[in-house]
Amino acid sequence: MGHRSIGYFLLVYDHQPVLINMPAILVHTVGKSILFGEHAVVYGQPAIAIPVTNLRTKVTLTPDLKTQTPSYYYDAPDIGIHGTLEDLPHDHILVEALRIFKESFSIKSIPSFKLHVSSSIPVAAGLGSSASISVGIVRAIAQHLGLKLPVEKVNALAYQLEKLHHGNPSGIDNTVISYEKPLYYIRNHAPLFLEPREPFYFLLINSTIHSLTSQVVDEVRRAWEVNPTHFGAIFQDIGDLTDQARQAITKGDQVMLGQLITENHHLLQKMGVSLVQLDEIVALCNDNGALGAKLCGAGRGGNVIALVKADSIPPVLQALQSAGWTEIYQTSISKKWSHS
Numbered sequence: 001m002g003h004r005s006i007g008y009f010l011l012v013y014d015h016q017p018v019l020i021n022m023p024a025i026l027v028h029t030v031g032k033s034i035l036f037g038e039h040a041v042v043y044g045q046p047a048i049a050i051p052v053t054n055l056r057t058k059v060t061l062t063p064d065l066k067t068q069t070p071s072y073y074y075d076a077p078d079i080g081i082h083g084t085l086e087d088l089p090h091d092h093i094l095v096e097a098l099r100i101f102k103e104s105f106s107i108k109s110i111p112s113f114k115l116h117v118s119s120s121i122p123v124a125a126g127l128g129s130s131a132s133i134s135v136g137i138v139r140a141i142a143q144h145l146g147l148k149l150p151v152e153k154v155n156a157l158a159y160q161l162e163k164l165h166h167g168n169p170s171g172i173d174n175t176v177i178s179y180e181k182p183l184y185y186i187r188n189h190a191p192l193f194l195e196p197r198e199p200f201y202f203l204l205i206n207s208t209i210h211s212l213t214s215q216v217v218d219e220v221r222r223a224w225e226v227n228p229t230h231f232g233a234i235f236q237d238i239g240d241l242t243d244q245a246r247q248a249i250t251k252g253d254q255v256m257l258g259q260l261i262t263e264n265h266h267l268l269q270k271m272g273v274s275l276v277q278l279d280e281i282v283a284l285c286n287d288n289g290a291l292g293a294k295l296c297g298a299g300r301g302g303n304v305i306a307l308v309k310a311d312s313i314p315p316v317l318q319a320l321q322s323a324g325w326t327e328i329y330q331t332s333i334s335k336k337w338s339h340s
Contacts, residue, residue, distance in 0.1 A: 024062040025143045029136040031055035031121040032128035032176045033204060033296045033305050033331070036242040036264055037185075039220050039271060041170040043232075045239030046186045048194070048246060049176040052204065052331045055127060057119040059136035061144050064112035072098065073114040079123065093161055097137050100160050105147065113144055122327075124210035126297015131173035134161035154178050165214065182333045184246050197252030199334040201313065203306045204296070205281050205320055206327035211301030216273060223272065231271070238267050249333075258291025258307045265294030273299025281325055282306075288319035 030051045037047025064071065074094045075082040088095055098110055115137070121129040135158045142149045149157075155178035162169045172185045184192040224231040241260050248257040265282055268274055278295045281304040285293035289312035296305040308316055313330070320328060 024060055025140050027059045027061075027136045027139045027143070029057045029059070029132045029139070029177055030128075030180055031057075031132055032173055033202070033303070034126070034172065035182075035261070035296070035305065036245045037172075037238055038268065038295075038297060038299065039217065039273065040235040040238040040242075041172055041185065041187060042217065042221075043224070043235045044187060045235050046184055046242045046246075047170070047172050048182070048184050048242055048249070049172050050182045050202070050331065050333050051176055051180045052121075052127060052329065053180070054331060055121045055329060057117065057121060057129070057132040057136050059133070059140045060116040061140040062114045062116070063144065064114055067112045069112075070109055071112045072110075074117070075115065076117040078118055091164060093134065093137065093164055096161055096164055097141060100157055101141055101145070104157065105145070107145070110141070110145065113141075115140070122206055122208075122303075124212060124301070125206055125208075126211065126213070126295075126299075126302030127204070128173045128177055130165040131158065131162055131177050134158040134165075134174060135177045137161070151178055169213075182249075184242075194246065194249050194333075195335055196249050196333050197335075198254065199332055200249065200254065200257065201308050201310055201332045202330070203285070203290070203308055203313065203316060203320075204329040204331065205285070205304045205306065205325050206329075207275070207277050207281065207301055207303065207325075208327060209275065209277060209301030211298055213298040216298035216300050220271065220273065234267055234271050238264060241267070254291055254307065254309065261292030261294050261305070261307055262286060268295055268299060271299075275300060278302075278304055280323070281320070284319050284323055284325070285316055288312075289315045 030053050032049050033052050035048040035050055037045060041047035072085045117133055119129060121127050121132055123129050138154050138157045155175055158174040158178060159171050162174050170187050175191050176183055182194045184194055241264050245257055245260045274295055282293040285306035290306040290308050293304055293306035296303050
């Protein structure tokens with residue numbers, strides 16, 4: 001395929017060309033939580049993830065029609081990063097996104113734009129902040145270029161961007177965020193979307209301890225290389241739990257799912273990725289009415305996810321808040337889910 005050059009449309013008025021005022025493009029993407037399968041998913045085991053729809057990233061792309069040569073500006077005030085393409089590091093997500101689009105679609109020149117990124121998703125908390133930004137940027141640039149990408153392609157491009165953040169990501173974060181559906185996932189396989197027979201309600205409790213996914217994943221890999229038998233058995237046990245959890249979700253068995261969630265936390269403790277603070281949150285949830293709780297994400301910080309019945313949410317919240325854990329989010333999965 002030959003190179004493709006994208007140009008602006010001109011309106012001719014009184015024999016003079018006038019640039020059309022193109023509106024800004026606005027994209028919203030959700031957060032995510034891993035319900036089962038952290039770390040084990042990297043080694044071929046299944047995982048289950050759910051979208052967190054009340055945590056969102058907002059990406060605004062404003063076409064810049066004033067510049068004669070292509071120029072791009074990135075603004076992410078939440079994390080204090082802003083500047084032109086030349087100001088940004090060579091491995092910045094915007095630099096990589098432009099490269100990927102040019103190579104993937106044989107585009108010679110991408111029209112200028114300004115990109116503004118804001119998010120309510122906590123950073124380094126295991127809730128998919130980087131993947132949410134990646135998916136949002138892919139969708140915004142695609143719309144800017146007039147490309148109507150299927151969700152499969154959005155997901156594939158976002159996965160390439162995720163490699164910047166995590167080196168060797170499993171792909172589950174960008175997948176659940178791209179599709180905005182609860183899913184059962186095995187690396188390098190098509191995702192299987194889950195339809196719960198009954199609604200499941202969850203609390204997400206932020207420990208406020210930052211944790212870098214790539215660093216923790218690398219540490220687990222090194223430990224696995226030293227003791228593959230021990231860690232291989234843990235990964236297998238987590239995979240078995242995940243398969244049982246898939247059945248519990250489709251059957252609407254909340255009690256069984258809660259037990260499996262807590263068992264998964266114990267396995268993550270054996271893996272060495274929990275912390276005293278995370279264990280404390282898990283115990284508080286389970287002692288005050290939750291059906292089950294576990295750390296979610298890479299561990300060594302981040303969040304705990306707790307399965308709760310609707311009527312047990314108030315006592316669990318009260319216990320957590322009394323203990324000083326106040327950054328809490330709610331989400332749920334049910335037969336119906338949204339997808340954009």
